[in-house]
Amino acid sequence: MMRHNTLRFLRMILFLIMGALGIFLVQTLAELLFTALSPPQLSALTSSEARSLVNLLNAKLNQAMAILFIVTGMAVPLTANLYSLKFLELFIRNPVIISALLFVIFVNLSGLWTSYSSSGEAVPAFHLALMLVLTIASLLLIFPYLMYVFRFLHPKTLLGLLEGDVKACLRHARQSRGAAFNRERVAETLEHIANIAVRSVDRSDRNTAIDSVLSLEKMARHYWSVRNQLHSSWFEADQNFFLGFSSLAVSQMTASRSWMEMKLFYQFFEVLRAACPRMPELTSTIAKSLRKLGLEPASLENPALRELVIDYFNTFLRLTINRRDVRSVFIIFDQYRTLAETMEEKFPKEVLEVAYYFEYYGMAAREQGLPFVVETVAHDLGALVKKAWQNESPFRKEMLDRFLNYDRQAKPPLPGVKKAQALLASYFIHSGQEEPVEFIRRSFHELEPEFIRRLERELLQVTSQKYWEVSERRMNIEFVPEPQRVKLREFFDAVLGNPGARDAIPHRQK
Template sequence: MDASRRSTWRIWLMPLSILAGAALTVFVFTFWIDAGGDLAAFDRLFHPNPESARQAIGNTAEVVSAVLGIAITVVAIVVELASNRYTHRVTELFVGEPVNFAVMGFFVITALQAILVAVVFDHQDLPTDFIPYTGILVALAMLAFCLLIVLPYFAFVLEFLNPISIVDRIRAHTMKIVGRGRTALSMRQAEAVRGIEQLADVGLNSMEHKDKGISMASVDALKAMILEYQALRPNLQADWFRVDGELAHNPDFVSMSDDVLAAVTRRRIWFEMKILRKYQTLYNEALNRMRDINYLIAINTRQLAEHALDTKNDELFELLVKFFNTYLRATVNARDVRTAYNVLQQYRLLAERALNHETGARAVEIARYFKYYGLVGFHATLPFVLETVAYDLCALNELAFDQRSPVHRELLRIFLEVDKESESDIQEVSLRGVRKAQVKLATYYLVNGDEKLAREIFRDMERERRDRL
């Protein structure tokens, strides 16, 4: 049984069955006692006393209207609260949900049925009397069903307004519109942008309310959109990838020069860039506040880059590497050392994966970025960042050595240049950590029988200050 069927059973069928069964059991039991066990008495259900039927049908419309009023009031309050807390898209999604229209519509139809039956009801103890027994039974059955579905409907509303469900609905609706070729291009682009921005809004608003789980769901949904989009790309027309008109005036693109917009159009990456810009916004908001969001964004960015490697999507891979560097720059500027450590780890895992693709040139590119941002952190008086970079480069070199990668010597050269910048007493501990990482790599070479590479590290350290060694 899939999740949808389980949800239908849990929200609708099970409570409806329990309530209907309990109500029917109570009625049959009490009716059986009152009738003295006479089965013929059940005929009164289908041919009730006309006066009693008139009173019952007269009250039906009032009961339905009262229940409908209560339902609308409760639902409106709950929807408004959810909309204010997360995103205004909640109201739109709720109104467009067919179940809500079906339930409310059934209440209205029941009330109209009761009113119309009461209008045609004619009982004066004359031969010409008209008593609509079928209409009465249908109206009362509809009233019973209205009362029975109230609690399951409230359960449905609460389930619908679950923030995780809202996130999933926004993602699914957005990707459905993107892949719908019959819809006008401008409308599809606008819907894609709106869906991305609303998912980001849910993430930001959730961070404000300390709802970490919902923020993480938004981050995962944005990643899922990129992955789903890759499957749709081959079927999209060329005009979809052009950044102009209303799309070019979007806040994430309006500040870009014409040359940059032309490059984005040529590389066909505006959709991915839009999502990654929202990743950047979420990442910056989470720095020093909600580090788990930073870690998840780094993990998702790495997984997307690995997918780009596997599918040979060079444009997407380059874009993701660019945003990895953006994360590191923002982390150093925010002086969030703990986040830097975890982001560098994900970046290293990406470099290790890149070693297995083609000549490993992308791993060398990432290693150069490692060196650069390690030194940026070093000069920003965050020496631990440089030490972390050193140990990550050490691990990358060990893997390159094991795989006999053609770029191993270049990676070693970059690693030995990590500590070539000017030094100070305050940062001495970090530079010692760099040398420790280099000694660790030299020892690894010796253990694996490559004295030549170990001696390269030895020669690099030959003129090192004795007190540091």
């Protein structure tokens, strides 16, 4: 991005120079055509006229320098205070900005020397010509410089520069002598990116906050692409990067060579703490980024990273449940379930573990008085069980048992939990799997008939797959596909011991 801005800066200067030359040429030709003056007469100056010209040019130079430095001195610190102090370091290191400021300073020094040389009756023609050209150049520089600085101060530019810093550090970390220094710089840069997101949340700047999270996601992917090229000393975790962690935890990061992922995912957590419950769109972005990174080959093939991704999803759930942020919990469970469904085929044991966590955090939500979350988790848990049976997982029976025991101690049971179990039963009947259907049927035996009929009525009333309000999932979790609707009736008939025909159940569009 900065290379593009630099090229645009140079093109703008070239355009202005050509425009200025055109104006000077037209003015000079007009003067020669409409007056009796000759070219030597136009440039001839007395000593008094020369001093007046020098004073005028010095005044313009002072104005140009004042504009450049005042704008820089105000805009850069303000932007750094809004987003990150890293702005100041990047500003000082920018060659275009520093070159422009130094150019104006040296032109002013040239103007002082020309003023000194104009004392007495002497007319320093070369100095005057050079000062005139430099003054014009300084004035032409103002607009391109301001445009360049304003683009530089855009948050996306800062994020791009920070990403470039990380990539440069990773290149230098391939050698032993650069590993320790670049470890520190990368860890610091990740924190700066997270700080930009947090401060953006404070100002309700949603786009910048989301861009910051996506920047962290890109950094993780780039890191995995060069991970095998880094020197072994790079993977030594530094206690200073994890001040809130025990020395044992830091040593485990060194052993698993996962300190970078821990640091990066922790930035997700820091941003989530700021976003919850103020910015659900950012929560969604964080959960999606963690899910996508968790499904990257570099993560899936590494047991330590698979465990780390699951741990962070659990941490996200704990935070959002404790804050009673129902919408965020809903979002995170959706991404967590999608992650587990994708992992099920190759890593069924980890998915069985995830099913336990679903049950655990569902109960935590019940303790917090969040029944909607409890019911949503039941549907997500049912989806995992369905996926396990589709893939013929060796742990599918354990998954089903965990699902049927979910919220079993609740009195009375939540309707949403039993609906999820009934929906799963209708799928099993439709797919011709009687054994799991029998297990689910037994879990309904202790329920009141009227309660069961109510479940049936409410499920069959839902005839639209899309939810009637705009939500993150968009789909109605209680929707029954048409082929399963008949099987759902069969299941409820079998539970009530009343197979066969019965009165039609009225449908209501939802």
